[in-house]
Amino acid sequence: MTWVLANLGLIAERSWSHLGLAVPAIVAAFALSVPIGWFAQRFRWSRAAVLSLAGLLYAIPSLPLFILLPTVIGTSVRDRLNVIAALTLYGVALMVRSVADALDAVGQEVVGAATALGYPAWRRFLGVELPLAGPILLAGLRVVAVSTISLVTVSALLGVSSLGMLFTDGFQRGIIAEVITGIVATVVLALAVDGLLVLGGQILMPWTRRTR
Amino acid sequence: MIEFRSVGKTYPDGTIAVADFSLIAPSGRTTVLVGSSGCGKTTLLRMVNRMVSPTSGSVWIDDLDVATTDPVALRRRIGYVMQNAGLLPHRKVIDNIATVPRLTGVSKAAAHVRALELMDLVGLDRAMAGRYPGQLSGGQQQRVGVARGLAADPNILLMDEPFGAVDPIVRAELQQELLRLQRELHKTILFITHDISEALLLGDQIVILRRGADIAQAGSGLEIIARPADEFVAEFVGLGGERQLDIRRVGDVEIVLDGSGRPLGQVSARS
Ligand SMILES: Nc1ncnc2c1ncn2[C@@H]1O[C@H](COP(=O)(O)OP(=O)(O)OP(=O)(O)O)[C@@H](O)[C@H]1O
Ligand SMILES: [Mg+2]
Numbered sequence: 001m002t003w004v005l006a007n008l009g010l011i012a013e014r015s016w017s018h019l020g021l022a023v024p025a026i027v028a029a030f031a032l033s034v035p036i037g038w039f040a041q042r043f044r045w046s047r048a049a050v051l052s053l054a055g056l057l058y059a060i061p062s063l064p065l066f067i068l069l070p071t072v073i074g075t076s077v078r079d080r081l082n083v084i085a086a087l088t089l090y091g092v093a094l095m096v097r098s099v100a101d102a103l104d105a106v107g108q109e110v111v112g113a114a115t116a117l118g119y120p121a122w123r124r125f126l127g128v129e130l131p132l133a134g135p136i137l138l139a140g141l142r143v144v145a146v147s148t149i150s151l152v153t154v155s156a157l158l159g160v161s162s163l164g165m166l167f168t169d170g171f172q173r174g175i176i177a178e179v180i181t182g183i184v185a186t187v188v189l190a191l192a193v194d195g196l197l198v199l200g201g202q203i204l205m206p207w208t209r210r211t212r
Numbered sequence: 213m214i215e216f217r218s219v220g221k222t223y224p225d226g227t228i229a230v231a232d233f234s235l236i237a238p239s240g241r242t243t244v245l246v247g248s249s250g251c252g253k254t255t256l257l258r259m260v261n262r263m264v265s266p267t268s269g270s271v272w273i274d275d276l277d278v279a280t281t282d283p284v285a286l287r288r289r290i291g292y293v294m295q296n297a298g299l300l301p302h303r304k305v306i307d308n309i310a311t312v313p314r315l316t317g318v319s320k321a322a323a324h325v326r327a328l329e330l331m332d333l334v335g336l337d338r339a340m341a342g343r344y345p346g347q348l349s350g351g352q353q354q355r356v357g358v359a360r361g362l363a364a365d366p367n368i369l370l371m372d373e374p375f376g377a378v379d380p381i382v383r384a385e386l387q388q389e390l391l392r393l394q395r396e397l398h399k400t401i402l403f404i405t406h407d408i409s410e411a412l413l414l415g416d417q418i419v420i421l422r423r424g425a426d427i428a429q430a431g432s433g434l435e436i437i438a439r440p441a442d443e444f445v446a447e448f449v450g451l452g453g454e455r456q457l458d459i460r461r462v463g464d465v466e467i468v469l470d471g472s473g474r475p476l477g478q479v480s481a482r483s
Contacts, residue, residue, distance in 0.1 A: 113298030116263055117311050117360075118288035131302045207302045207344040 003177035011185060017161040018189060022149045025084045026193075029091025029144055036092070037099020038125070051100060057093035062086065062154050083155040090151060091144045098140025102133035135208055138201040142194055149190040153182070163189065213239045214260055214368065214402060219269035221255050229255040230266070231424040237417070239367075240398040246411040246448075247421030253404045256425055257370050260402065261290045273368065288312050291361030291369040291399075295376050297353040299345040305331075305356050306341040312364040323363075330359040335389055351382035358390070362397075371403045375410070387413055408449050412437075420445055 004011065040050035065086045067077055075082040106129050114128040130137075156164030166182030169175075202209060214237040221230040229252040237243035245253045258264040259271050262283040271278045278286060299308050307314075309330055310323035318326075331338055334355045345353055354374060361369055375383045387410060394401065405411055411418045412433040419430040422444065429441040437455070440446040449455060450471075458469040459479060466479040 109294075109296070109298060110300060112263070113294055114300065116258075116261060116287055116292045116294070116298075118284050118286075118315055120284050123315075128300060128302075134302075205302070207346065 001177070003175060004181055007178075007181075011163075011166070011181060014161060014163045014165055014182075015185060015189060018149070018152055018163045018186070019193075021080060021083050021087065021152045021155065021160070021162055022145075022189075022193070025087035025091055025152075026141070026145050026148050028084070028088040029095050029148070030141055032088065032092050033095035033099050034130070037096045038103065040096065041100040041103040047100065051097050054093050054096035057089050060089075062090070062151060063157065065089070066155060066158055078159055080160060083152070083158070083160050087148050087151055091148055094144050094147065095140050098137060098143075099133070102136035102140065103129060105136055106132045131205070134201070134205045138197065138205075142197050145193050145197060146190045149193060150186060153186060213237065213272075213274055214243075214400060215272040216256070216259070217270050217272065219256070219259060219266040219271060221252070221259070221264060222267050228424055230259075231426060232269070233425045233427065234269075235419060235427070235430065237400060237402050239400045241416040242394060242401040242403055242414055243417045243419065244403045244405060244411040244415035245419050245421060246405055246408060246415075247425075248406055248423075251421045251423050252425035253406075253421065254372055257372050257402060257404055260368070260370055261287045261292060263287075288316055288364060289366050289368075291364070291366040293354075293357045293361040293369065293371045293374040295373040297345070297350075297357035297374075299353055299356055299360070301345050303344075304341065305336075305343050305345065305348070308345065308356055309359045309363050311360060316364065326363065327359070330362055333362070333393065334359045350378045351386065354378055354382075354386055355389075358386075358393075362393075367400055369399045369401045371401060373404050373406070376405070376407075383410075390414060412449075420448055 040047045069086050070077050070082050073085055114124045152162045153164030156162055156168045163182050163186045167179045170178030216233050216235045219230060219233050222228050247253055255264055259266050262278055306324055306327045309327035313323040328338055336355045375386045403414055415433060418433055418436055420428040422428050429436055429445045436449060440449060440451055446452055454471045456471045459466050460469060468476045468479060470476050
């Protein structure tokens with residue numbers, strides 16, 4: 001506890017860097033998964049292939065990916081962008097299937113009703129299908145968010161600043177309190193982001209709150 | 213006026229939903245298509261707004277072949293009321309009603325003003341405006357569906373078993389509302405039901421369909437009850453059963469009995 005109190009500044013700084021890696025990756029994963037998942041759901045012939053391919057991304061071990069990715073995207077290994085790109089790939093791996101499933105779950109009747117009212121296809125997608133897919137999208141996004149926040153810690157091995165550095169540093173210097181702090185802070189951060197997502201979902205999807 | 217010219221529809225799986233159907237639904241009148249489940253009613257209705265394209269023949273609105281129109285624009289100028297209302301669950305009642313005007317670029321404020329007027333018109337309390345469809349009863353949802361169908365002030369209203377999912381009392385209420393609306397608005401209505409009583413109540417023209425949208429008889433309710441074309445029609449409308457009535461003289465009054473001999477009422481004295 002004394003270690004924590006003595007190092008509050010460091011913990012805050014590491015948490016901030018941690019979020020700086022996780023949040024852009026979560027946002028990017030979501031933004032990329034929506035069109036890919038839409039494609040897989042819309043064109044049934046592509047579904048199995050697209051979903052398996054996306055799922056396979058998750059099978060790539062993270063440390064080699066962090067090291068190999070720079071040769072593809074031309075960053076350095078320690079570059080924060082490199083870490084964000086790798087995390088985005090893992091996020092996409094998890095999220096694409098959620099998007100396809102969420103769109104599947106939107107009732108055909110409602111989609112037909114929107115068409116009959118005179119929604120053009122793209123407006124129907126953005127205005128009807130996507131919001132109605134919201135609850136399942138949110139469930140998928142929560143998994144992506146938590147898993148990304150935990151995965152960020154691996155990048156500490158490359159020397160990129162995050163809460164993960166509290167374990168690497170704690171191990172090297174034999175400070176158990178620092179290691180534990182790193183773990184607890186990561187979990188707290190994950191829970192906080194998850195809570196924010198749930199709250200955001202309630203604000204953005206008021207119709208899912210039953211008030212009668 | 214809506215005109216079906218020898219339309220047919222065979223679905224890709226080989227189902228012949230509509231064999232060869234021709235009909236004129238006159239302007240400002242209610243035409244009711246009635247027939248048992250699966251006889252092709254919905255398929256016919258959806259040909260009008262191009263949700264289904266016929267595999268043969270054509271559908272005309274006045275002197276316009278709908279196949280030559282832009283489907284999105286066409287749908288926006290045809291009101292469509294679905295069974296189970298087909299409301300958008302994520303939009304408030306007022307926004308559901310305002311959907312089509314908003315799609316066509318009417319400002320939100322103007323569309324909302326109009327939506328509130330429509331709520332009055334269909335007998336919905338304005339206090340419901342801010343609710344979501346999931347917070348309404350089935351009958352209220354149907355009213356929202358009707359209001360939404362009327363929002364862009366279309367000449368044509370397609371109604372696919374709009375009152376099928378509500379209890380008999382609410383249904384009777386909604387039917388009366390529709391009759392009242394139609395007396396004011398004179399829309400060209402194409403109405404689907406499989407309830408012959410509803411057809412007799414609402415229809416200026418009634419079209420009785422067999423499987424494959426084969427017309428068994430088309431005419432006014434009076435014509436159909438007076439001269440059913442064949443056994444099938446007679447049985448369908450309940451002649452020989454509940455609608456086979458008897459008149460019996462009791463003293464100096466005549467009373468009407470239904471098919472099983474229950475007294476229904478008195479015949480009014482004619483001078
Ligand atoms: N998309 C489709 N693909 C294949 N067959 C279809 C399709 N839609 C309808 N059918 C078939 O076409 C026939 C007519 O269907 P339709 O929905 O027009 O009947 P309906 O008279 O409206 O019936 P209901 O009163 O039950 O609503 C049925 O046999 C139905 O199974
Ligand atoms: Mg039908």
